[in-house]
Amino acid sequence: MPQAVHLIQLAGSDQSFPCADNDTLLRAALRHGIAFPYECNVGSCGNCKFELLEGVMSFCWPEAPGLSDKDRAKNRGLGCQSKPSGPLQIKLRTSEKYAPQHRPVRTTATFVSKHAITHDLSEFKFETTTPVAFLSGQYALVQMPGIAGPRAYSMSNVGLINGHPQASQVMEFQVRRVPGGHGSAHLFDQLAPGAQVEIDGPYGMAYLREDVERDILCVAGGSGLAPMVSIARGTFNSPKMQSRKLHFYYGARSLQDVCGLDMLQALSDWDARGHYQAIISGEPDTANLTNPYLRGFAHDAVAQSFGERLQQMEIYFAGPALMGQSLLKTLIDLKVPMDQVHFDQFY
Ligand SMILES: Cc1cc2nc3c(=O)[nH]c(=O)nc-3n(C[C@H](O)[C@H](O)[C@H](O)COP(=O)(O)OP(=O)(O)OC[C@H]3O[C@@H](n4cnc5c(N)ncnc54)[C@H](O)[C@@H]3O)c2cc1C
Ligand code: FES
Structure with missing residues (x-):
């Protein structure tokens, strides 16, 4: 059955976009190049909030944790969880940094x-x-x-x-x-x-910046491995980045969780330009952890290894929200410019 398509008008601007009734407002907006703010896309972070001024919509996941009861009482919705049932007028502050490089x-x-x-x-x-x-x-x-x-x-x-x-x-x-x-x-x-x-x-906005002439630090925790491996693969494949060094820090709970080095060593030139460090947080003190492992948390290891040199690096990280918050605080304390930091937190 063909889907009905509704027009979504952004109040106070001349911007509007069509949204099918089986799509969400956030994703339809991005498909049309509208810079709708977001992060997780799955109802958890709350970054895609907007206010409904006119019209009727439905919610994919009414209990999504990104929206509080106070938000609901104020007619706010999550862009990633709201579908239109007819034309809508919404209040939203767009921000150019969310404009998609490639439309979803x-x-x-x-x-x-x-x-x-x-x-x-x-x-x-x-x-x-x-x-x-x-x-x-x-x-x-x-x-x-x-x-x-x-x-x-x-x-x-x-x-x-x-x-x-x-x-x-x-x-x-x-x-x-x-x-x-x-x-x-x-x-x-x-x-x-x-x-x-x-x-x-x-x-996602934590994509590889090929034009930036800074060495790279990737920090991955747990399943945050995937996007950091992709960043490393992109760096070593990009003709523009052949002089860039890449440091890859992997935070694991135990020895059996450590991974990633084999994928990086498969990249040509890794031995000359790449550096991998595993950091283990959860092994008992009796475990004999020596080189090549560090004991502790990724954010502490990064601060100890690089200190203020982080200010000259392009930094990417991905993994559990707790790791992300600790690392972000470390980078702020070390006065790293935030436009050099790109991350996804896994909710
Ligand atoms: C940007 C981002 C990137 C991620 N990348 C990875 C990755 O590369 N590898 C990886 O292993 N994990 C990744 N995750 C985490 C992953 O998306 C899942 O949250 C995780 O795998 C747990 O999913 P689950 O279905 O096993 O657990 P569940 O507990 O069944 O589901 C948790 C997830 O499902 C969503 N959810 C739960 N119920 C509903 C519902 N009724 N309707 C809609 N959504 C619902 C929640 O928001 C939450 O994201 C990423 C998360 C984010 C936000
Ligand atoms: S982007 Fe919608 S709640 Fe995170």
């Missing part, structure tokens, strides 16, 4: 294969029906059959490289099995080669 598209994708990275982290390969133009470090939404709401997963394969504008039909995700998690259980236990999912992307 919806496509079906076929599951091809998976391989284990650690005891609970695996890489899943999909082939999309429509090519998707994404940048290294971005993520996509994966809608699995029978699972309420899409899940955000970052691509681990290399994105578009300047001068090679070839959209990809391959998307690889590195997913951690979350105890009790519905989406990860589906991927690990039910997906057979040939199975179809829906993919919507790309999203």
Whole structure:
């Protein structure tokens, strides 16, 4: 059945965009180049709030944690969880930094294969029906059959490289099995080669800046491995970045969680320009952790290794929100300019 399409008007501006009734306001806006602020895209962070002035809408996930009861009472909604039931007028402050570099598209994708990275982290390969133009470090939404709401997963394969504008039909995700998690259980236990999912992307602002002439620090925690591996792959593949050094810090809970080095060592020139450091937070003091491991947390290790030299680096990080907040505080304390810092927190 064809979808009804409604016009969404931004109050106080001449901007408007069409939104199908099976799309969300945030994603439809980005598909039309409107710089709608957001971060997680899955109802958790609250960065996509807007106020409904006129019209009727429905909510994909009415209990989404990104919206408080106070917000609901004030007629606010989450762009990533709101669908129009007719034309709407909304109040929203757009911000140019959210204007998409490549507009998100919806496509079906076929599951091809998976391989284990650690005891609970695996890489899943999909082939999309429509090519998707994404940048290294971005993520996509994966809608699995029978699972309420899409899940955000970052691509681990290399994105578009300047001068090679070839959209990809391959998307690889590195997913951690979350105890009790519905989406990860589906991927690990039910997906057979040939199975179809829906993919919507790309999203996210933590993409590789090829034109910046600074050495790079990537910090990954847990399943934050994927976008940082993609950033590293992009850096080593970009003709513009051949003189750039890349430091890769991986925060793991225990020895069995440490990963990523083999993927980086496969990059040509890694030995000359790359540096990998694993940091382990949860092993007992009796564990014999010596070089090449550090004990502790990623944000402390980064501060001890680089100190104020971080001010001269382009910094990317991804992983659990707790790690992200600690690292962000460290970078602010060390007076790192925030326009050199790009991150996704995994809610
Ligand atoms: C930007 C971003 C990138 C991410 N990248 C990765 C990655 O590369 N690898 C990785 O392993 N994980 C990644 N995550 C985390 C991932 O999206 C999942 O949150 C995590 O895998 C747990 O999902 P689950 O289905 O197993 O757990 P569940 O507990 O079943 O689901 C948790 C997630 O589903 C959403 N959700 C729950 N119920 C509903 C509902 N009724 N309707 C709509 N949404 C609902 C929540 O917002 C939450 O994101 C990323 C998250 C974000 C925000
Ligand atoms: S982007 Fe909508 S709640 Fe995070």
